[in-house]
Amino acid sequence: MLIVFEGIDGSGKTTLSNRVAQELRQAGLRVRHVREGGTLASPVSEGLRRFTRDPANLALTPTAELLLYAAREAQLLEEVTRPALAEFEVVITDRFFYTAEVLARWGRGLSEQVVRPVLDACARGLVPDRVFLMDVDPALARARRRISKILTPKTGSPSRKGLAGAGLQVRLRSGYRALAAESPERWRLLENSGVPLETLVRQVTQEILQAQAGAALSVQTARPAPPPARSVGEARASFLRQIDLWREEEPTLAAYFLSGMEGGDMAERRKALAPRCPELAAYSLASLADAASWELRRQLADGAPSHVLGSLRNAAADTPEAWELRERLIAQAPKAVAESLELLDSEQAWRMRERLYFAASESVIASLTGIDSERAWTERWRWLTDAGGEEALGLEPVARTACRSIRGLDSEQAWAWRQRAWAIAPDAVLRSVAGLTSPRAWELREQHVARAPRAVLSTLDGLDEPRAWALRESFGAQCEEVLDSMWGLEGAAAWGLRTALADSWPSATVRSLGPLLQTPRGRALAERLLASHPRDFALLRQAARGAPDTSRGALHATA
Template structure:
């Protein structure tokens, strides 16, 4: 019996499939999970997986990508899955050929007539007995992936698939749901939100046992109901807090994550309750905050969560007087993170700390020089480059990525020479380094690569009010919410036009793109209209909750 778990990244399918395998073994069944622990049982398939994830392979075409995904699954099928079906009661796989189909058709736009024959030839008639589609709002899925990275930071490059932007996961989810609707007898939709893990595992195990007995459980009664309309920012904040309070019991990590950048006594109280359970995420949630309560909590959590505490020193907290005390407290324990917390700082205090940290954390010291174009900064860059092997070392991915982080926002001949040498090893990092640049080489590089890496290109347009920037945004705006992220705070006909066109596709991003405009009469009306039309959109609800707090604070200052 072949059981497949499918779903977008962050849906929880890997966790659920591994737990289900354990429970079925305890029930006395011989179970083989071909991706137990998150790694494919075939070394060849795992190598192909790493190749398709590598952002250095930016030029990979949609058809070539499909063939590689198909090869990965075909190798796993022939090497592991088919033999296991002959010797085990149940074989479980986390992803099947459906992943390749959804990515190719809904993700990359290849026609079904090109995709299906390839995958059918690889499957050679084998079909799963049951497919569990683990379904979740892409916003929640993204949060769960970020939570894992915050708790256990992992060095290395982002995945190539992530360069397509947040819109890819939305399209993939639609593709999976379409396949499930086409084959309701084989597919089972499982919503992974609002239910404890143990409840979901028990349900899945029961479904499998019933199918083995040639019985199917009756379809559960639909719990879907219309989401009440949200009429104001204050209502949005109340509803957001209701979500947070439910998650504090059911999924405290998610609750702590979503408190990020929220100020106010009510938020501080919730952080206090969560601090013992999720110290890393509570420290992360203090990002950019400069209230006395935030500094007290940082000092409390510094020993338990030094990486996340230092990571919270951004925006107004970056150069605040209290931040230097924290850096001194943690400089020996977390030198890499202390160096990273100096991003863009050009003060004498920052330079003195860089000199102290250079031998212990050279890469992060150099990366912290972004947007600093002084001779002093260039001297440190070239010193580091000489230590790692000279300009030839820019052909190595790790060196190339560090150099590109250091070059972010810098123009000029020296910066472009290093970018050219780094391109083959880390093209996505080169594109990100173009943030804010408006010279001819920047536009050429963006326009040549926007189809391959729209997210990296659109992120580099942040704050640019330039005709070529608007052309790139409009070309990919319907597929990438990053087009809206890049116009945060921009006002004018083009900015409001793009917000209006994309508001129903990306309501949360449209509202967030207002930036400081969110507390104006026009901004409030825009957000409240979106709330009325999309009351179920949690990301929009969260943004509106922050907007409510900002508006209240502005009114208090005005009255004072």
């Protein structure tokens, strides 16, 4: 019996498939999971997976990508899966040829006539007995992936697929749902929201056991949704109710979604979550500079130093309280202290960089983002010389640090470094032109925007000029990041894009308002979207920012 788990990145399919494999073994079945622990059982397939993820392969075309994905699955099928089907009662795989089909058709726009013959030839008639589709709001999936990275930071390159932006995951979700609708007798849709993991494990395990016996079992759905919010005030109350549910069921998610949320009602919940998930509670303090936030940072500093230091951004970056924390944690977390100095060009910041250089030189250099002074370049050259000279820019870790350091710089020296780093870290080079308006910067954006829209659009943050608007408008409704790049911008172009993209990206539209959410026009837009998209949690969160603090009596009301 061949069981397949599918879904977008962060949907929970890997976790669920591994747990189900364990339960089936305990039930007495012989089970082979060909991607147990998240690693493909075929070294060849795992190598192809790494190749397609590598952002250095930015130029990979949709057709070439399809063939590589098909080759990965075909190798796994012939080397591991088919032999296992002859030996084991149940064979489980996390992804099948459906992944390649959805990515090619819905993600990259290739036609069914091109894609299906390739994948059918690779499958050679093998069809899974069951396909469990983990269906989840892409915003929740993205949050869970981010939480994993916060709690267990990973070294190395970001995923090439991630350069396409949030819109890709939305399109992939639609593709999976379309395939499930074509074959309802084989596919089972599991909602990974509002249903505890243990419940899903039991349901899926029972369905597989009963399928072997020739019976069928309907999978339960999530709990009924609460009444929709109609105003920003109701949005804040609904957001807090969901946070309170997650405090019990999935506290890491609750803490994550409190990130940057202001008000005593948010602070109360953040403080309550701190003992259970201190790292994420500290992370959620990002940019907050109120008294309650500083007090919580001091409480969490020894247990979650890197996350506390990572929250020292924007209004919280250059304050007496921030410098006190840096001094307290400099021996314990030198790298995080250095990273917290990003954009700071004061004498105090330079003295601390000098103290940290030998313990955390890469982080010191990365903190020079946007600083184009002679002093900054002297420090950069000192570091590059220690790393082996300009030739070292051909090494990925060095190239990425260099690109982060020169982000926003338009000097000849910065461009010379970009040229050397391009072959090994093109995505980092693209991000390094953030805010630049020179002809070279525009040429680089326009050459590569089709392959890496997320990276390119991130460089437009705050740019309010015709060429930036033309590039934003060229995407239509494909990329959420178009809206992220126009935070707080006013004018006809900004409002026109918000109106055009509002129903495609409601939460990003409200997020793009920034302080404009407090204006009558901004509030009206948010409340129209709440009425049109009543089940969109990400929208609820953004709209909640426009409502007043509800902390008086909040704990009594939610008890």
